[in-house]
Amino acid sequence: MKHYTMNLSESQLNQLKNGYSSFIKASDSEAVFFIAEHNQTTITALKNGKVTIEGIEINNELVLIKNFLNIKDYEAVGSSDAGSLDVFGPVVICSTYVSLEDIAFLETLDIGIQRTISMKKIVEIAPIIAKRLTHSIVILKPFKYNELSKNGFNMNKIKSLLNNHMIIKTTAKIDKTIPVILEQYCNPNNYFNYLKEEKLVYRDIEFSEKSETPHISVLVSSIIAKYAYLVEMHRLSKKLNLKLKLGATKDVDEQILEVVNTHGSKVLIEVAKCNFKNITKQNIEF
Template structure:
């Protein structure tokens, strides 16, 4: 098990918690600001500014930290159109796929999108996303990638989560570029990894989209990223629905204790081999359910 300690400023600690909000939040230890449990790492932020990463995935989370904060772009850049943005969902869910979307927004679509109240999908009710999702998908040019669990488990045997996300974001932009002809000058990635590490993960890819803008919390700042987030969430919900219908089983979202119970119930009904097709097996929930 690896352990790393990094000194971070208050803004970086706050941004890190924002990135961990889909993970399991634990009882806060003494002198700590928060502690989160991911699939393969425990991350504890202390009031002193020290952040401790413990677990098999600790080195990957250290590597995924954004580099030192660059100057914030002028507000006018956020309102620059056309623009593209990419985001992903499902990485914090034990059940269900990983979905990445890159979306293209033109100036003439801005008023309509804002009238719909488009924002980060995590801040939007799933019922509303279901209501407007198909309409947004029909009007907004986009590239959508859905990585099912069987393929995810196969890839994860040789690629960590950050590498997988980097490759999916790049491929989404590659597909979008072919769809619309030429990408605009502003293409934003909701930052989950330092820019240099992102491109390092893509060193063996045949096509790599360069000159992307990386920014944390981009889904709340750029309309294109918000659209990508919404479309990805809508596709995730449809995939989740299909999975529940196929197995006639109610799968919980996230990776909490209720997931551990569902794993046991699912295995009793379908056998542990079938988990390979509907779950991210490297999550700690697999071991906690004591079925492997």
């Protein structure tokens, strides 16, 4: 069973409901705007704008909906990151070019415009995506991150420098001018201020806010970055003979002490971001 998720406006929801008026099925859920069955696919539209298409084959129905609502796909370069909210592991930045042909291909992998994708799904599809799509990626390992942090670089400045480099690298691989979209993590003015000492700065950027539906180029960049992050976390876990935890939770606080007690405090410089509060609040001496 395949599925695809998209987010629509209120007017688009009403338009879609009218289009499926002859195929609507009853639903008792207060969250559901309508459910329709058409061409052996189920279309579930929620009042919050989320629409899911499910079926054995869904591409024809997806094309039908896009054409009906006059939704135009467009190619773009998207940039996103992974690891910046995790104590352990690297910071990964990926910038990816997605053509119109790539969008059609990605939809066959059941990639919808949704922010939450399971780790299992990421591990399954990231190598396939990375092999096909033009992209640039950088993995900033903890040792280098800690070195930059000591020199006064905060996380947003580090991410801005790396995003700029990856966007320049990716756009250089394309022989035409297309939109560039960056998943926003700081004010655009601050972003360019972080780059004021750089000789080359890519400035024609659209900043995509977290609350917005991301372009698929941003989504696939996130997938590739997360996969690279997970691969590096697996390597570090093997090095310590301990499965390192994701995030920056209390469980991570406890694991930090476990790592220090087993391997000494200096190993944190090689496996963790040492300026995170999870580490600094524990007064660990390096």
